[in-house]
Amino acid sequence: MHTRTPLHAVTWLIWALAAAFTVQLAPSPVYVAIVIGVCALVVELHAPRTAFSRAFPVILGLAVAFGLFRVVLTALTSHGIGAVWFTLPSFQLPTVLGGFTVGGTIEGPVVLQAAAEAFVIVGVIAAFGAFNACASHYELVQSAPRAFHELGLVVTVGIAFVPSTILSIQAAREADRARTGGRVVRRGRLLRLVIPVLESGLERAVALAESMDSRGFARSTAARGEQVSAWCGLGALMALGGAFIALVGRAGAAALGLSIAGSSLLVLAVFLASRATERVRYRPRPLTGADWLVRGIAVLAPIAVGIAALAGDSSLTWVAQPLVWPSVSVLPLVGTLFLLAPMLVRPVAADAGEPGADAYSTTEAAPATTGARALIGVKPE
Amino acid sequence: MSAIEIRKLRFAYPDSEPAIDGADLEVEAGEILLVTGGSGSGKSTLLRAVNGLVPHSTGGAFGGDVVVFGRSTRTHRPRELADVVGFVHQDPEAQFVVDQVEADLAFTLENLGTPPAAMRRRVEEVLDALGIAHLRYRAPASLSGGERQRCAIAGALAAGPQALVLDEPTSQLDPQGAEDVLAAIGRLNTDLGTTVLIAEHRLERAGPLADRAVIVEHGKPGVPGLPGPVLSAYPGAPSVTRLGRVLGWDPLPLTVRDARRLAVTVELPLADLPEPASRGDVLVRGTNVRVDLGGRRVLDGVDVEGRRGDVVALLGRNGSGKTTLLRALAGLIGTDRGTIERAGSVAYVPQHPGSMLFAPTVRREVTETLRLLGRRDHGDVDRWLEALGLESLAERHPRSLSGGERQRVAIAAVAVGGADVLLLDEPTRGMDWPSRAALEQAVRAHANGGGAVVLATHDVELVARLATHAVVLGDGDVVADGDARTVLAGSLFAPQVLRVLPPYLTVEEVAAAVGARQ
Structure with missing residues (x-):
């Protein structure tokens, strides 16, 4: 099946997980920077030009913003660790809220260490942002166990609302300015923007729900197996919850027993539900050699970094005190480069997802349309 | 069965x-x-x-x-x-x-x-x-x-x-x-x-x-x-059917093709067609406008102007730059070359009214604009509600209305600010005939009252009835520009009446000619 990405969604998922693990195992800023660079390259090469690939920089920007927020919070609340950069006015929080000091000395090592840790989070988000941009969400739903199909589909539909919501936010901002002839009135603006966006979203959601209903979604009523599976699922949740309480209450044996029971019930629930749902799939995407190649190479990345970690490679982590440049060693470096595996695959030609790029196909469509016109033309009136 | x-x-x-x-x-x-x-x-x-x-x-x-x-x-x-x-x-x-x-x-x-x-x-x-x-x-x-x-x-x-x-x-x-x-x-x-x-x-x-x-x-x-x-x-029948009613044809035609066959027998004196009115002062003018959006040249050297009393129609296929030109005239996007002069105030009504409606009633929605502009007198609210035929809907929730009614609410909410120039983007999209009639009346009243209206549309029937000027855009250029009658007469996509009985543009003109004959 010809699609907009050369690799199966599950392959992309494995690649993204490999990248995320690599970043976690090698949190030194050098390796994190390499992984983020690899993600950007992969998106550039493989992401179809849709709203999702355009979202990649936005997602990275959000991750950086969260990271900075974290750095500021840490810098304001951690004190007495290293060299002081400057001092801010400070106050003590009441004991109920933790009793620590906000403000005061802003220290170099604290800021740098927090920044390095935030950078790891940016790395993980970059990996999943790249997955989001490159893989087809629906394909992932199609390959999930059948019991999760309805749930997965609902999530996919939800994700599809993100780009359209971004568009409607832009439209609402513009409409708000247009209303006053270009003059920006700040008072109450949030409300004037949020209500149209939410209401449009709600209208679209209702229309989509009706359309899904009209198209037979959730048509088959719950079969016996599904009912059994639902009870198993409920039982599993209760058992696992009980296990947690037992764990808190330090009843080790009970916790172990309950968690074993809960897990087995969960597996049984998924198995039964998957068997019971009568769902046929349209043209499931087969796995190709390229998929296995990329999977095989990508998993080498965390393995290589993991081996380096076991061997006690000191370049994997970086501490801000004493302040030294992060170092690099060969094995983890080669490891991170394994993540370039998707670059070995030829990207899908750009015309598959782009408006206006189907010049060849408009001529192909022309006879059909002309035929239709001709039929209407001869219809007795 | x-x-x-x-x-x-x-x-x-x-x-x-x-x-x-x-x-x-x-x-x-x-x-x-x-x-x-x-x-x-x-x-x-x-x-x-x-x-x-x-x-x-x-x-x-x-x-x-x-x-x-x-x-x-x-x-x-x-x-x-x-x-x-x-x-x-x-x-x-x-x-x-x-x-x-x-x-x-x-x-x-x-x-x-x-x-x-x-x-x-x-x-x-x-x-x-x-x-x-x-x-x-x-x-x-x-x-x-x-x-x-x-x-x-x-x-x-x-x-x-x-x-x-x-x-x-x-x-x-x-x-x-x-x-x-x-x-x-x-x-x-x-x-x-x-x-x-x-x-x-x-x-x-x-x-x-x-x-x-x-x-x-x-x-x-x-x-x-x-x-x-x-x-x-x-009442919302196609123009050719209404034309047939005026001329007493039986059976009444539904298509231009039927009407043409019937029109062979019609003889009308060449009545005095309304002369293009003399134009007033310039309210908004774009000269040599170029706009690049997302790496694409959407407008390239476009000249357009709206004078007092004008209803200017922008025509052209999807993607020909109509909306971009309106947004540039409204000052919502900048131009990469050329100038936009505004002698009067300008307001823009976007294509999707859903992106601006937020108040719980139609009346509050319209009043809100005046409040935002810091005005205290709310006298114009009723005038615009009436002009667009919205009095009976004034206490309804805007979201409970049909597409055409919502569009009218959006126009009222923007126009009430008292802008000299109204820029309307596809105002008749999804409108049924009562909405359309109310809109036409309001636009005409605004232009006759010394304002100007620039509207982007695909609807040639609307242009025939309403526009004083027409500008056709194609691939970011102006393809044709002139008074509406001249531009439409030379077009393949002429309005129905013009295709059946040239040089008349509208049923009203034909009715006037019939009246003159009798």
Whole structure:
């Protein structure tokens, strides 16, 4: 099946997980920077030009913003660790809220260490942002166990609302300015923007729900197996919850027993539900050699970094005190480069997802349309 | 046997007046039945009752029976009718579940549990039936409105239903897209014998396609009959039909083709056509405007001006830069070259009124603009509500209104600010005839009162009746510019009356000429 990405969604998922693990195992800023660079390259090469690939920089920007927020919070609340950069006015929080000091000395090592840790989070988000941009969400739903199909589909539909919501936010901002002839009135603006966006979203959601209903979604009523599976699922949740309480209450044996029971019930629930749902799939995407190649190479990345970690490679982590440049060693470096595996695959030609790029196909469509016109033309009136 | 039977149907949405009050209608197998009527007449509710969305998805008080190929909607929910009725919604954006056309077509089939081999074949056939095979790998969001709507029809059709219900499928589309969609519907009916129940405003296109037509008023469908006689009595009939009424033709024509044959015998004295009025002071002028958006040159050296008393129409296909030009005139985007001079205040009404409406009532929505501008006198609110025929809707929630009514609310909310120049983007999209008439009156009044209106539109009938000037854009350039009559007369896409009885542009002009003869 010809699609907009050369690799199966599950392959992309494995690649993204490999990248995320690599970043976690090698949190030194050098390796994190390499992984983020690899993600950007992969998106550039493989992401179809849709709203999702355009979202990649936005997602990275959000991750950086969260990271900075974290750095500021840490810098304001951690004190007495290293060299002081400057001092801010400070106050003590009441004991109920933790009793620590906000403000005061802003220290170099604290800021740098927090920044390095935030950078790891940016790395993980970059990996999943790249997955989001490159893989087809629906394909992932199609390959999930059948019991999760309805749930997965609902999530996919939800994700599809993100780009359209971004568009409607832009439209609402513009409409708000247009209303006053270009003059920006700040008072109450949030409300004037949020209500149209939410209401449009709600209208679209209702229309989509009706359309899904009209198209037979959730048509088959719950079969016996599904009912059994639902009870198993409920039982599993209760058992696992009980296990947690037992764990808190330090009843080790009970916790172990309950968690074993809960897990087995969960597996049984998924198995039964998957068997019971009568769902046929349209043209499931087969796995190709390229998929296995990329999977095989990508998993080498965390393995290589993991081996380096076991061997006690000191370049994997970086501490801000004493302040030294992060170092690099060969094995983890080669490891991170394994993540370039998707670059070995030829990207899908750009015309598959782009408006206006189907010049060849408009001529192909022309006879059909002309035929239709001709039929209407001869219809007795 | 009739395919769809509606017997003594009564329905009221929760906490409202009855929307349908004693409707009886039969749709015969294999026919195309055209349903029309003003907004709020209940035609949309009637259509949604056919596949059980009313009452299963809406709630409310339901009485009577709707039987579709032997299945009653009382006992069958929409999903259980998916294999006999396909439903197509007005908004092409809101009916795709999967982000790839081909996979979306298979969605219904997967839900019905069709065997994979049959499913595969069915999808291929539906792709061909609607001429969308070249779009199969595309994302619906990347398609044009007409393409999207054809894909939506394909999705409704994939399960092989015997009937197709379409609720104003072309109201959000440009003329080309609409024509493609209607052509596809006609072909499905001819080739596959699909029974079609369609609500539509574009009577000049849909009328000839239909076997029978019915008008819905106050929640009650009238007596269905041949499209010609039924539609000719309807106030929202196509221009050629109204022309036929003025000239006393019998039978009344529905299409330009019929009208041309009848027009051969008409002799009219060459009446004095209204002279182009002398133009007032310039209120807004764009000179040599160039705009690049997203790496594409959308406008390249465009000159346009709006003077006091002008109604300037911007014409051109989708993507020719009409909206961009309006946004540049409004100052919402900058120009990369050229200048925009504004001698008066300028206000812009966007294409989708949904992006600005937020107040709980129509009146509050309009008043809000004055409040934002820091004005205390709210006297203009009533004037604009009245000008756009919104008095009776003043206390309604804007979101509960039809598309055309909402559009009028948006125009009132922007115009009330007292701008000299109103920029309207596709103001008649999705409008039925009462909305359209109210809009035309308000625009004319604004221009006659010394303001200017610049509107981007596909609607040549509107241009014929309203515009003093017309500018045709193509690929970012001005292709034609001049007074509306000259520009339209030289066009392939002339309004109906001009095509039948040149040089007249509108039915009113012909009526004046007939009056002069007698």
